[in-house]
Amino acid sequence: MELVATAVERLASNKHLGREEVRDAVAAMLDGQAGDVETAAFLTALHIKGETGEELLGAVEAIRERMISFDSGRSGAIDTCGTGGDRAGTVNISTAAAVVVAACSVPVVKHGNRAASGKSGSSDVLAELGVAVEAEPALLRSILDDLGIAFLFAPRFHPGLRGVAPIRRRLPFRTVFNLVGPLCNPASPAFQVVGVPRESHARRMAEVLARTPSIQRAVVVRGVDGLDEVTLTGPTEVLLVEGGTISELTWTPADFGLPETHARGLGVDGPAASAALIRRTFAGEDGPVRSYILANAAAALWTVQGTPLADAVVCAAEAIDSGRAASLLERWAELSQPQA
Structure with a gap:
């Protein structure tokens, strides 16, 4: 929770987060290690500030690391x-x-x-x-x-x-x-x-x-x-x-x-x-x-x-x-x- 709270504090000060900071914060949310209040605060603060490409990439990495992959067998899909x-x-x-x-x-x-x-x-x-x-x-x-x-x-x-x-x-x-x-x-x-x-x-x-x-x-x-x-x-x-x-x-x-x-x-x-x-x-x-x-x-x-x-x-x-x-x-x- 402390990790997410720290990220919220930086976002509330209109500071951009690094890719790893967002990846770790989103990972904590997905793993159930962040409370509802902290999660809502993070999502709200990031929305208000506006997401950077690095921040989006960090979120993508956290989600993709935890997703269930699907083998399509199609190289041109x-x-x-x-x-x-x-x-x-x-x-x-x-x-x-x-x-x-x-x-x-x-x-x-x-x-x-x-x-x-x-x-x-x-x-x-x-x-x-x-x-x-x-x-x-x-x-x-x-x-x-x-x-x-x-x-x-x-x-x-x-x-x-x-x-x-x-x-x-x-x-x-x-x-x-x-x-x-x-x-x-x-x-x-x-x-x-x-x-x-x-x-x-x-x-x-x-x-x-x-x-x-x-x-x-x-x-x-x-x-x-x-x-x-x-x-x-x-x-x-x-x-x-x-x-x-x-x-x-x-x-x-x-x-x-x-x-x-x-x-x-x-x-x-x-x-x-x-x-x-x-x-x-x-x-x-x-x-x-x-x-x-x-x-x-x-x-x-x-x-x-x-x-x-x-x-x-x-x-x-x-x-x-x-x-x-x-x-x-x-x-x-x-x-x-x-x-x-």
């Missing part, structure tokens, strides 16, 4: 995951895009959790779509081998986070755990698309990805409208991580061969509404949800294969229009059930 926190209340774009990407024969190992600040987390909508999100690792691997997709439910693979979950739920803001969640995929995929709503967070997330040995290529995306996805309202700011370096790109709707489309048509009031929109889109319904799913699936295909964005949109559209995405989702739901 990708994760499509965002930090949340954009308060937009949109349909689960990255989750739907993951299904489309898998239907394009690119393996996906998606890491996710229940909603933290939004209305529908990835596990929430997948459950509505019939996928058993808490399946055993052996079943997950079997599904990945058969369909090229798996969902790794964070609480199953990060048991240490269960102890801090009640504290996180009581705090009225996102914490460092929301930021580092996408950086702690138990499968350590070689490719990632990470959505972040704030510019300052995007840079720090990219810094951690650049220092992650398993990453071959990753992009951190931020819509200029504040969406933590590729947006079609206007430009999307992109930080490309490759070879341990970070470069800046800008994607526009025209790069995808798609028209500017406002995000107001993406709103949902919960997982059931999100699941219904995804089902209708996979059944052929046109509109803004389809366009955003196509753009975000294309971003993932570009990240793994280098396919030009407009060509990747064509591939993603064919995966939907042919019925492959809908069939994959239906089969995923069937196989994920223990009795299947």
